[in-house]
Amino acid sequence: MIKTYEPLHHKYRPSSFDELVGQGPITSTLKQALISNRIAPAYIFTGPRGTGKTSSARIFAKSLNCLKSEKATTVPCGECELCKGINSGNALDVIEIDAASNTGVENIRELIERSRFAPAKARWKVYVIDECHMLSTAAFNALLKTLEEPPRQVVFILATTDPQRVLPTILSRCMRFDFRRIALNDLENHLMSIAKKEEISINKEALSLIAKHSQGGLRDAESLLDQVSLLPPPITQLNIINLIGAVPEEELITLAKSLINKDPNSILKICNRLINEGKEPIAILQGIASILRDLVITTVTNKQTNLCNISQENSESLIDLATSINLSQILKLQAKLKGSENNIRNSNQPKLWLEIHLLGMLADEDSKDNNRIKQSFPRTRISDDSEPKDSDHKPEKIEPTTSKELKKTNYKDDFKHNEDLNLADIWKKVIAMLELPSTKMLLSQQAKLINLNSDSAEIVISEKWINMIQSRKNLIEDAFYKARGSSTKVLLIQQKDNLSKLQKENKKSQLIEQTNELKVNKELNKNNCEKKEKKIEPKINLETNSIDQKAKQFADFFNGEIVDLE
Ligand SMILES: [Zn+2]
Known part of the structure; x- marks a missing residue:
């Protein structure tokens, strides 16, 4: 029978x-x-x-x-x-x-x-x-x-x-x-006992990968083991990675390294390769999130990797990576991932959004550094009710500073005794506290802080964008809280007259900033490259091209234009 x-x-x-x-x-x-x-x-x-x-x-x-x-x-x-x-x-x-x-x-x-x-x-x-x-x-x-x-x-x-x-x-x-999700250890032991009884030839790392992939669901884990048992023995981690479309840990570590080294060229290359191999953008993003989490754990537990998601074989590379970055840097990168999953899931161009988010993780860091540069320079005080003067915060004043010097400046503390700076500067600080690059861009181009007192802020917005900004009001209030350390009620005021003057002003200063950012970026990269290799020229060209493209896509997204980009 x-x-x-x-x-x-x-x-x-x-x-x-x-x-x-x-x-x-x-x-x-x-x-x-x-x-x-x-x-x-x-x-x-x-x-x-x-x-x-x-x-x-x-x-x-x-x-x-x-x-x-x-x-x-x-x-x-x-x-x-x-x-x-x-x-x-x-x-x-x-x-x-x-x-x-x-x-x-x-x-x-x-x-x-x-x-x-x-x-x-x-x-x-x-x-x-x-x-x-x-x-x-x-x-x-x-x-x-x-x-x-x-x-x-x-x-x-x-x-x-x-x-x-x-x-x-x-x-x-x-x-x-x-009923709770089942702990990883329990799942692993259970799968191990089934594999033994069923005489499935599978190694421990592969079983552990199945357990992780099923996220605490026993039935999912058993079904996947069932499916995997049809593969020709011996069943390894790599077979399973290919079967479930997961991203190999080695690739994720290289990608994380590129993020930490601020190497946009390499980020784009890795993304391209992985997507060509059929990996989903969302899986790449989740993989990076998991690596960043592991980096936090490795750093705070003094290199104990048993709580990490990463497999034993790759834990050495993770520890190496952890020594090249400090905790606050990892947390900053991690914070910038918030909201990215939704963007990628809901977009019909998930690859584009993946790249925008990953590159955004580099650019953001720089713009904050730029803020820090600005803060480290003495400035004239002006009273609250006077019109903000452009000359007060012109980026041209910025002189090149090395990144080591930047780290010494404490951005948040500076903010408190600078509360009486002009509104345009305060508005920039609030925008810097926002997490989503798209919201940052939208607010810096289409909105302006016109009045601020201890518990409320008035923001004027061009007519076209009022609805979109209205829907992000709580994010703006959160950003005010982060910037000022107290709650601020946000009042949005619609401006019917065209805001072209405001937009032009904003755009101009922003572009100068962007250009400056790129300059700093290139400067840093140049130093890096000179140390390592002599093939500087093609690398930098590629890099600026890809940033050009991303910047253009951003500008297109917000109906803007690029006037000049070095
Ligand atoms: Zn019975």
Whole structure:
């Protein structure tokens, strides 16, 4: 007889609480309820998919009803008629319904009607309602009445991945258990034991990669192991990386290195290569986020990599990288990643956005440095109500400063006693506190701070952009908070007259700044290159070309134009 194939997640479905992986507190509470015979009329099991909710509901139903025991037990036999019936879904008294396909009130009414009859064979009737958040409001209300006056010897077990969508009145009548994502260690050990039993030839690093990829979902991990077991042995990490489209760690480390060394050319090259190999931009971004997280851990734990996501084989390169950067630099890079995932996910040009964000991580750093340069120079004070004068903050005043000197200036402290600087400068500082490059650009081009007192700020905006800026008002208020250390209510004022004068002024100073940024950048790069190699010319050309392109794309995005770019 040909043995039918059984997927691993079926075959290794837990049959008792002791076999349930990684939900210790939940299993011990449920076991205690069974031992002390304190059975609630309704339970709700919440948590991410594949963490053991439905399995627990079945084990609980078997524990209540196993025929091998006179009363509820914590170790159902798995062999009696009822245990077998529950396992195969044929038991008369244990009814599982999927709310996703039975959303209507009719289904629930019928179910409630039947719950009034005594169990046929079992001690308890158990109703398991999976994905219960899908029930209609009418169905919920019908269920609510039954939960208010539950029939005897009936237990309802609701399971959901989305408890927010369950009526609060239902939630408050259920005993709630929150299933957690399963810890990496538990997942790894579980996969290891399955691989041994199934004689799958797979190494430890590869199993660990499967565990990481499934993000705490046991069923996902088992399914992936199932799929991977079809690969020709021996199964290695690389096979799995190719199968799931993950980005190899070596590539991510090189990319992170380029970010730290501020090498736009290399960033673009790596992105191009990875995307040509079929890697998703979002996977590259997530990979970089993970490397930055690991760098933080390596730095704060003094080079202990056991908490890192990175595999053992690449931990040396990670430690090397960590020695070339300090904690505050890593945190700054990390902060700039915020919001990038959404941009990339929601764009139909994810590659472009990936590049913009990664390059933005370089440019931002520089513009802050520019701010610091400005702050380190003495300036004339002017009163709050006077018109901001351009001459006061002209970037031309900036003289080249080495990056070491820049680090010594404390940007935030400087801000406090400079609060009485002119409004244009304050506005720039607020903009610098924003995280999204697009919002920064938008505000610096299309908005102007015209009034500021201790708790409110008035910002004038050109008519065309008022809606877009309105939607980012809370981000602006956050930025004010970061810049001033106190909350500031933002008032947006629409300006109907054309803002062309303002725009021109802004654009002019911005472009001068950008050009300056590029100058500084090139200067730095030149120094770097001279140390390393002599092929300076082509590299710099490529670099400026790509920055030219990015700058143009940015300008196009905001209906702007590039007047001059060195
Ligand atoms: Zn049994």
